[in-house]
Amino acid sequence: MRVVLLGPPGAGKGTHASRLNVNLGVPHISTGDMVREEIKAQTELGEEIKKYSDRGVLVPDEIIIRLLAKRLRKPDCQKGFILDGFPRTMQQAEALDRISRIDLAINLNVPDEIIVQRLSNRLTCRKCGAIYNRLTMKPRRANICDKCDGELYQRVDDKPEVIQERLNVYRKNTEPLIEYYRRRSLLKDVHCDDLMTPPEVTFERIKAITDSVKKEKTRA
Ligand SMILES: [Zn+2]
Numbered sequence: 001m002r003v004v005l006l007g008p009p010g011a012g013k014g015t016h017a018s019r020l021n022v023n024l025g026v027p028h029i030s031t032g033d034m035v036r037e038e039i040k041a042q043t044e045l046g047e048e049i050k051k052y053s054d055r056g057v058l059v060p061d062e063i064i065i066r067l068l069a070k071r072l073r074k075p076d077c078q079k080g081f082i083l084d085g086f087p088r089t090m091q092q093a094e095a096l097d098r099i100s101r102i103d104l105a106i107n108l109n110v111p112d113e114i115i116v117q118r119l120s121n122r123l124t125c126r127k128c129g130a131i132y133n134r135l136t137m138k139p140r141r142a143n144i145c146d147k148c149d150g151e152l153y154q155r156v157d158d159k160p161e162v163i164q165e166r167l168n169v170y171r172k173n174t175e176p177l178i179e180y181y182r183r184r185s186l187l188k189d190v191h192c193d194d195l196m197t198p199p200e201v202t203f204e205r206i207k208a209i210t211d212s213v214k215k216e217k218t219r220a
Pocket of ligand 1: 125126127128129130145147148149150
């Protein structure tokens with residue numbers, strides 16, 4: 001199954017994508033991770049990407065698409081994939097259609113005020129990057145990572161005023177994308193209107209959707 005996961009920053013796309021990865025047995029592909037790995041591997045493309053990120057500018061779509069096309073050709077993607085963080089714009093969605101077919105777009109529908117509350121309480125480990133939350137996923141010891149004893153801190157882009165700006169950008173770019181998938185009957189909404197809803201509950205809703213799509217596919 002080829003799945004696209006849509007949702008604002010802080011909607012829990014990464015968390016749900018890794019669960020889906022276990023559940024569906026297809027790889028979780030995060031374009032952010034892909035870019036970081038390519039830079040680390042110091043490939044020709046990685047060096048080119050590094051030039052953009054060193055200058056603090058967005059890596060052009062064309063490069064991301066090249067990278068993604070290469071990734072989707074790998075044998076582990078034969079049965080499908082879960083895309084997280086891509087596409088974010090109409091242009092990217094159209095480019096994706098040129099390199100692969102999509103079976104399902106899951107839209108994590110989370111209101112702005114919940115995202116702001118959640119992200120402004122988010123803590124990140126300086127050492128291993130693990131994510132915690134002062135309200136919903138507290139570390140065992142205050143400001144210390146459970147996994148590696150690293151120090152937890154608040155990322156600059158998790159400050160409330162920055163979050164609202166990121167959300168505005170997201171809404172502006174992604175609304176047309178949601179409509180694009182809805183028109184083709186590929187979109188399924190998963191609503192999350194309560195800050196304290198545990199991720200397990202949201203995931204059960206996602207799983208119910210993928211289960212029914214799977215059933216339809218085997219029937220077809
Ligand atoms: Zn850590």
